[in-house]
Structure formats: structure tokens, C-alpha cells
Amino acid sequence: xxxxxxxxxxACGYGYYVSKVVFRVKDFACICPKCKHEFRPEESxxxxxxGEQG
Ligand SMILES: [Zn+2]
Numbered sequence: 268x269x270x271x272x273x274x275x276x277x278a279c280g281y282g283y284y285v286s287k288v289v290f291r292v293k294d295f296a297c298i299c300p301k302c303k304h305e306f307r308p309e310e311s312x313x314x315x316x317x318g319e320q321g
Contacts, residue, residue, distance in 0.1 A: 274311035
């Protein structure tokens with residue numbers, strides 16, 4: 268099954284889900300569905316370092 272990861276737009280803070288595959292794609296750009304800002308997955312604001320619980 269596909270793993271998903273939450274990303275949050277660094278421009279407007281809108282959060283949404285993308286496949287974890289995007290983190291393995293070189294120079295992949297997420298496009299915020301709300302404001303159309305393009306950003307790298309690793310630029311996402313949020314809790315990427317948080318553990319699986321909580
Ligand atoms: Zn945005």
C-alpha cells in the first residue's frame with residue numbers, strides 16, 4: 268500500500284497529503300492546491316521528525 272506523508276505549504280501553511288514517493292524523486296516540486304506555490308517536499312513546514320505515535 269502507498270505510504271503518505273503530510274506536507275504543509277511554506278507560503279500559506281495549507282496542509283495536505285502526498286505520497287512518500289515524492290521524497291525519492293530528485294527535484295520534485297509539490298504544488299500547493301490552495302495557493303499554487305511550488306516547494307520542495309523537504310521545505311514543508313510541519314512535523315517531519317515526529318514519531319509515529321501521537
Ligand atoms: Zn500554499
